Amino acid sequence: MSMPANEESGEPGASIPSRPVTARRTQTAQAVQTVRTVGFGALTAEELDAWHLLRAANPLLDSPYFHPGFAAAVHAGGREVRVAVGRDQAGGVRALLPHHRERSLTRPAGWPAADFQGPVLAPGSSFPPLALLTGGVRGFAFDHLVEGCADFEPWVESRCPSPFLDVSGGLEGYLGRASRSGKDNMGQARRRAAKAERTHGTVRFVADAVDTELLSRVVELKRAQYAATGARDYFAEPDRHDLLTRLLHTRDSSFGGILSTLHAGPHLVAAHFGIRSENVLHWWFPVYDPAFAGLAPGWMLLRELATAAPALGITRIDLGRGDDEYKRRAKTGETQVCQGIVTRSSARQALRRARDSMVTTAKSSALGPSLRHIARKFRTFNR
Template identity: 70%
Template sequence: MNVRSFDALTVGELDTWEELRAGNPALDSPYFHPGFSAAVHAAGRTVHVAVGDGVFVPHHRDGRLLRPVGWPGADFQGPILAAGAPFRPLDLLGNGAGGYAFDHLIEQAPGFERWVVTRRPSPYLDVSGGLDGYLGRASKSGKDNMGQARRRLARAARELGEVRFEADSCDAEALARVIELKRAQYAATGAQDYFAEPERVRLLESLLKTRDPGFGGVLSTVHAGPRLLAAHFGLRSGGVLHWWFPVYDPELAKLSPGWILLRELVAAAPALGVSRIDLGRGEDEYKRRAKTGESVVCQGIVTRNPLRRAAVTALARAREMARNGRLPRSR
């Protein structure tokens, strides 16, 4: 395959990329839109694209390892190609690249079966028909939590002041507050700080300004009086909204502000032209309760080196056992 920098692609090649994506339902996530790769590249992290006959694979080079574009913040990954078209993942290797590591590969990606180590669910909400449509499909738990959110929204109005929801805000200060709250959450939980890299902050700032009809960032906020209850920054492409960076004011946790925001966003879905909200990989309790369905994403590595593959496999399976509470017994 021919590998080039993203900004070396021609207009015709970008048009072909989008045509291939539009014709493959498995690629309807915003992460597969060329606009995402363009934004990541412009923010300061070089995006390379492996180009073949009817295939595009945007990625980053990390020493001898290739990573999907946007890693570690891309919740869906895979080659852009026509539905049903064959693909040889080993063709990505060469020119010093010894492996292609993935952690959110869509299950429909062809040719990767032998390289998959683990699989995990990626929940979503079918929000066709807005709140009424969602409630008709939701589990009892989802309905109960949405009902509680409605009551707590009324309580927030009584205690804090008028409630204001904005589904698609362009407020740069609100985005800065989202990043601030997210970084505080990372610090409190000991999670790696995604925004420690300045280009990732620039990426969100750029996406907030992107208003292409087919792709862009979406900032949603809920205020009660002067207080920001909760906010979310995500990606939008067509009828799909990807739930990416949700935050809430921890001092107001008793009001379940995250559920209030999610309920308002589901209700606003028809006006936004959204029919599905992808929540991203994970078994978080709120995702389990809110989901109406789930897809599957895969973790693994494409490599010719059996030792590298064995190491990745062992690490992935150890994490899976720890996540499920099944730690290996000592001998």
Template identity: 40%
Template sequence: MDISVYRPGELTGADRAAWTGFQAQAHLHGTPELANPFLAPEFALAIGRCRRGVRIAVVREGGAPAAYFPFQRTAAGVGRAIGLGVSDAQGVVHRPGFSWDAAELLRGCGLAVFEYDHLVTGQRPFEAQVSGTFPSPVMDIDRGYDAYLAQLRTHAPKFTRSTLAKERKLGRDAAGTRYVHDERDPAVLRTLMDWKSAQYRRTGRGDRFAHDWITLLVERLFHTRSAPFAGLLSVLYAGDRPVAAHFGLRSERVLACWFPAYDPAFAKYSPGLVLHLRMAEAAAADGIAYLDLGRGQKEYKDSLKTREIQVSEGWVTRRHPVAVGHRARRAPVRALRNAVVTRPELFEPADRLLKRIGKIRSK
């Protein structure tokens, strides 16, 4: 393989266009997950402005680009998926039929190990050391919103009736509702981040927006717009007051759900659920094929989904002492976390404990 490694700012316009082209054609070649906006060049470039060690490997065959592999690395040669911890899709974006040798790619990138936690399907050279595979619920809207809603009525009739009734009641009580699919007011984005931070604290989770780089990343992506990619802020208003909002990323065919939150004062109306239905309706009108709700066990995801795709976590390693040491440190932590998350008899008590801690923190 002819492998060249670049800093994000060194990537040429031609390479960005080729990368985007691979994503645009992915669904035609049986790799639709490669169209996810977390795998877009815009996301990699935004991460590069917020984090150190971001690199992009370009693999060429016969002088023409064949694949793009964004990653982050340390001086010791530890590699991580770009945006590890906040990215919901990871892997190599490539032309149809391209395959690669994992060890050779790592060697060409100066990596002893590459760690991922949301590897998309179809990345066979990276799957040899998968430590776990997890569902990521999806809302299919490629046949239009009406078809999706009809399927939802069949799959979850009580949920659908209840959510639509709550939307009507919210409209009556608030003198009307209004949905904005692409809100451009940065003050509303700030409101969403404040809601989300409060939610993290209430539920005992770590506040992602306490990390300056994540706040900066979201703000940067909010202002990033190209023909196939955009940071999308969607807002449900009751009268003139925002009651639920979501910030995610859009590619040509996928809306990746990322940061949803709502005003707790309106909780009885389930504004977050109403918002997701309005998002699906507007996204379908824009030609989006599906909403990716992201990995994680949530009751609302089970109600809204039409199917699930799979993402994996694990490592790719070369024979190298750095790889051995890194995996020895990380494997026990991951194994413990996944044992808790995937087993209800462990997850439910842990979740209750975190919420109690959150209530104490919020006082």
């Protein structure tokens, strides 16, 4: 299942709600009639079992973000996760949507680092989004809603591609499906790994390292990258480093964190921390040491992960939304994720459209970094 290294007895991982033996049983699609919102810790055994059953019946929900283990880990860190539980006319659980509340706005659980979002429900079932607007809540904002949630369509403002790698059959299988650019970059990665070994020492890849010190180094490199690019520092909130540590020590067969590392001699050249559920790995926090940028270490790491995929039981690597060049080159396919806000306020929707229009203009503007910096500031407005 994994290639462990440096196993530690560190802090325990988040408690994973048990997966029922009948988790692959198909659920009958029915409309949600009532919605009740409770704290994650107050979910009943019936509701947790339904979460597993509904997710297993819907192929669109195979991302680890839809596993209850992700919501459990976020909630355990002190950032309350609440769950909207939808039931049908007979009282059966037909949908669950984990989220956070921030004053009058709610967001998907794990935001702003939840790369797939939406209700957990059976294919063809309906969910009433406006039922989320109770108790003073004026909006449910989403930015990575999976396609297929037809009930949210009136509030979708835009769509973006979310690329993935089909790594069925490992590296050989991937290369058979990759674009010419993807194949070329993987070939270059092999040659650069040989160069790194000649120059810096033996190249060592560990697919699943349970090592809190290495994880801290990943966070350190990621924060330096945020500072260098002017991006918002996700790890400025200390609980988010704790979240990764909790996920690292979550060693459940159906869900958990994976830290993969690539060394050349004594040097950590590149690393990645992601989450997996069954056969899907989400590419979450990739980093590399800028001192080795000339070796294209990100491609070296991606090549090693594709090679290790069969041993890990991974058949797909989700790269997440983004227009990064390496994602365009590496992908074998893509899905669509949606951005928008469920609200009864037409003024709020108009303001968001104006903001998004400015951000889009700034991204393509020849005025360069100064205007894009203003756009980043504006993007936070009305969030």
